Amino acid sequence: MPDQAPDxxxxxxxxxxxxxxRLxxxxxxxxxxxxESSYSLTIAQWRVLAWLNQCEVLTAKQIRDATRMDKARVSRAVQVLVDRQLISRSPDQQDQRAHHLRLTEAGCALLNQLLPEAQAWEAxxxxxxxxxxxGALLKAMAKLEDALGQSAVVNPAT
Amino acid sequence: MPDQAPDxxxxxxxxxxxxxxRLxxxxxxxxxxxxESSYSLTIAQWRVLAWLNQCEVLTAKQIRDATRMDKARVSRAVQVLVDRQLISRSPDQQDQRAHHLRLTEAGCALLNQLLPEAQAWEAxxxxxxxxxxxGALLKAMAKLEDALGQSAVVNPAT
DNA sequence: CTCGGCCGGTTTCATGTGTGACCATTTGCC
DNA sequence: GGCAAATGGTCACACATGAAACCGGCCGAG
Structure with a gap:
């Protein structure tokens, strides 16, 4: 038996x-x-599609903020989706660095198939x-996410 | 505007x-x-340590079942921990394929430092x-995990 | 105007991970 | 006993990911 018995x-x-x-x-x-098996989509890619479904047109930065995903992760997901012609990328006139992203018809079609399946699974x-x-679950989760976002929890001096 | 307006x-x-x-x-x-920054531990490695702290001695399979982690993931985590002499691996007499895993003194010492920090963070x-x-959160999570485990949700034929 | 810092986005690199093949041992069945 | 199937564990491979360097384009201070 060790000296220091563990907690x-x-x-x-x-x-x-x-x-x-774990959950x-x-x-x-x-x-x-x-x-993956039915649509060859990464989770990251699915999230991009789902957000574009809601917002019509978004920039990569906006997707990053919405999903809290990594910069690079968004970039790569967008890349693949553009290659597969599920979304289109057009330059932002105001800011030459940014691009407007929106669903193509193919993208819409895919979502129209995928969304019901996803919703059925969730149900x-x-x-x-x-x-x-x-309700309680969602409320508690919202509170936690809130707490995490602001204080970064255990914010050691500064 | 696309033919098929998305949902x-x-x-x-x-x-x-x-x-x-996201949460x-x-x-x-x-x-x-x-x-990672303070103890150079992977999440997988931390889980192995934490379970060994509770159960004294476990086999890799048991850890796999408890954590629901991948076979290989457990194997690799154990490998590293053995190399770092935080846990010890001794042959199982009943089954020559399996090994008994337990914390070393160094492992206990590390946990005695880490556990309070983790608990403080959680608090x-x-x-x-x-x-x-x-309470509601934990109860709901338990129910979901239960549902997932058994029915595999949407169990298509078979 | 211009120069330095900031910011959107991409790329490179190192790493952790799942899949599937594989080895050795055990177990069930004939 | 002996052979086939299952099982604990490791390994090789492919891949998604985060961190950090990097490349323009933007913007504010002088």
């Missing part, structure tokens, strides 16, 4: 970050399988929860 | 898998920074939630 009061199963990631990984993995998952539970 | 009823911000991953990614990223994060909210 026996710690239960990884009660540790929120761990639980959160998110499982959800992600199963959904990713749908995107099937959510059926495990009551309406109240669902 | 305007879909809001990615309301889409649970997306929200779940988990943020949490993960910040915590991973702690593990700081959880302070954004009331006790009731916290």
């Amino acid at each position: 026996t009061t710690f239960d990884l199963n009660q540790f929120l970050p761990y639980r959160l990631n 998110a990984d499982q959800v992600s993995e199963q959904l990713a399988h749908l995107y 099937s998952l959510l059926s495990a929860l009551s309406g109240a539970e669902r | 305007t009823t879909f809001d990615l911000n309301q889409f649970l898998p997306y929200r779940l991953n 988990a990614d943020q949490v993960s990223e910040q915590l991973a920074h702690l593990y 700081s994060l959880l302070s954004a939630l009331s006790g009731a909210e916290r």
Whole structure:
């Protein structure tokens, strides 16, 4: 037995970050399988498409802010989608560095197929929860995300 | 304007898998920074250590089941930890293929430093939630994980 | 006007990861 | 006993990703 007995009061199963990631990984993995196997889409690519579906036209920076994804990750996802002609990239007249991104018809068509599937999957998952539970879950998640965004939690001096 | 107008009823911000991953990614990223910068630990490695802290002795398979991590991922994490002498690997007498894994003194010492930091970080994060909210969150997450594990959700024929 | 800092976006590099093949051992079945 | 299938674990390969360097274009101070 070691000198310093480890902290026996710690239960990884009660540790929120761990639980959160384990759950998110499982959800992600199963959904990713749908995107990937049926449509050859990365999660990053799917997110770009989904946001463009909502906002009509966006710049890469805006997508980055919305999804909180890495700069490079967005860039690469956009690259592939443009190559596959699912989105179009046109120069921004105001700012020559930026590009306007929007769905092409092919992109819309793909989403019209994919979205119902994704929603069905989500519905099937959510059926495990009551309406109240669902609401509580989303509210708690929103609060956490809020807390994370602002204070960066444990903000050590400055 | 495309023929097929895309589904305007879909809001990615309301889409649970997306929200779940966005949140988990943020949490993960910040915590991973702690593990990595201060202790040079991967998340996978941290999980192995944390489980060994609870269970004294485990086999790789057991860790795999507990964490739901990939076979290879566990194997690699264990490899590194053994090299760094944070855990020890001894042959299983019953099954020559398996190995018993346990913390070394160095491993315990490291955990005794790391655990309080991790717990403090979690506490700081959880302070954004009331006790009731916290309970509801964990309960909902447990239910979802349960649903995922069993039915694999949308189990297409078979 | 112009020079330095800032910013949008791309690329390079190192690394962690999943997939699938593979080896050795165990286990079930004949 | 002995052979086939399953199982614990490792390895080779391909790939998505984050960090950081980098390339223009923008913008404010002098």
